[in-house]
Amino acid sequence: MIADSSRPTASSENSVSNTTEKPAQTHQESRSRTSENGFFVDRNAPTNDGVDLARIESAVRSILSAVGEDPERNGLLETPARVARMYAEMFAGLKSDPGRHLKKVFDEDYDEIVLVSDISFCSMCEHHLLPFTGKAHIAYLPSGKVVGLSKLARVVEEVARRPQVQERLTQTVADLIEDRLSARGVAVVVESTHSCMTMRGVRKPGSMCLTSAMRGIFRDDPKSRAEVLGLIDRAS
Numbered sequence: 001m002i003a004d005s006s007r008p009t010a011s012s013e014n015s016v017s018n019t020t021e022k023p024a025q026t027h028q029e030s031r032s033r034t035s036e037n038g039f040f041v042d043r044n045a046p047t048n049d050g051v052d053l054a055r056i057e058s059a060v061r062s063i064l065s066a067v068g069e070d071p072e073r074n075g076l077l078e079t080p081a082r083v084a085r086m087y088a089e090m091f092a093g094l095k096s097d098p099g100r101h102l103k104k105v106f107d108e109d110y111d112e113i114v115l116v117s118d119i120s121f122c123s124m125c126e127h128h129l130l131p132f133t134g135k136a137h138i139a140y141l142p143s144g145k146v147v148g149l150s151k152l153a154r155v156v157e158e159v160a161r162r163p164q165v166q167e168r169l170t171q172t173v174a175d176l177i178e179d180r181l182s183a184r185g186v187a188v189v190v191e192s193t194h195s196c197m198t199m200r201g202v203r204k205p206g207s208m209c210l211t212s213a214m215r216g217i218f219r220d221d222p223k224s225r226a227e228v229l230g231l232i233d234r235a236s
């Protein structure tokens with residue numbers, strides 16, 4: 001993160017500032033902190049309770065039959081249910097609003113670049129339903145409002161949990177930050193490896209896909225854009 005360490009900034013996520021906004025109230029609030037087996041439950045994680053697991057299971061059985069497998073074979077008996085739960089998890093961000101993570105902001109007299117680099121994510125390519133994984137780098141220029149740094153990672157995580165294309169993921173994250181934080185500039189750079197490129201089709205392991213979305217001053221002013229891209233390059 002690039003910030004003046006001599007005063008509290010976005011990094012002091014738990015500090016109390018003159019914020020007038022309350023944290024997002026969502027259906028997740030009702031969930032308990034610990035699950036039945038005692039593991040910690042992340043209340044900020046999206047849920048996808050509306051997913052029709054039985055329908056996915058039946059579809060997976062059909063796919064197995066269609067490729068010439070026997071879905072009743074011992075090793076495959078539990079596969080449809082497992083895959084159904086996996087899809088529910090992978091697409092848990094489909095119906096949630098990732099912008100809810102940006103509701104709690106702090107008034108802060110800091111007007112230099114805030115950069116969070118190397119936010120890892122895993123998403124699903126909507127063309128092949130195969131994963132693409134990589135890192136997002138987010139920089140923004142605040143206009144009196146900063147957000148907890150982990151919230152930027154939450155936004156990436158949730159936008160990624162949908163059938164996606166990398167280009168849209170990059171733009172969605174940039175638009176949300178520009179909109180919800182009224183940021184004067186936003187730069188989002190995403191680099192990732194697509195399974196649909198590496199394990200099928202042209203089969204090119206190691207190939208990287210890089211996308212960027214510039215908003216505000218980073219889009220309009222070449223000098224500012226060069227500066228932020230230089231910072232991202234150095235930090236990542």
Ligand SMILES: [Zn+2]
Nearest residue numbers: 125127128196
């Ligand atoms: Zn693909």
